[in-house]
Amino acid sequence: QKEVEQNSGPLSVPEGAIASLNCTYSDRGSQSFFWYRQYSGKSPELIMFIYSNGDKEDGRFTAQLNKASQYVSLLIRDSQPSDSATYLCAVNKAAGNKLTFGGGTRVLVKP
């Protein structure tokens, strides 16, 4: 079992719809959870992080964390074609601050 798991997709959503991405992690000691967006051939760029149970909103993005279920999700509202990318879930363990990434979910927003 991988430490951080994501559905590889592609997740196809129509323009204007909500895209829902899921991520599960195995280490209960994980402290912080990050969502990165990566366009093809580019480096990961941070969308947002969350470390407390519940929801955190930033513009069109909402991250949701449930530590009891070891589950973190990302919602993208009013999806735009420019949101088409691979979304990487990353987990920060207690020590060392290194990030452990999932394999990413590819999102395709169709006009």
Add this chain to the structure above:
Amino acid sequence: GAGVSQSPRYKVAKRGQDVALRCDPISGHVSLFWYQQALGQGPEFLTYFQNEAQLDKSGLPSDRFFAERPEGSVSTLKIQRTQQEDSAVYLCASSSEPSGGATDTQYFGPGTRLTVL
């Protein structure tokens, strides 16, 4: 007002050659990380520096991989006797906090795409 920079952006090496990949972190950033990203996969941790000290090298896949950050700023990742399985994108990231900053943000460079023939 630069972000993280890496050079070269692309490197083609013949199997058995040595390569050196450079990372310039954001000025003043204490922490520096190297990750390896294979095609279609998420990045995988290689090694971590806090200033000039290499505090974690648990992700280095073999003793052919070596990293240094002698003055606590620029870092070099060296791969000796390259193999085809070393072909990947090598990403460098830096952050302003020392180890233990649970919500510290890592900023990634553009990466070096290494192809070993």
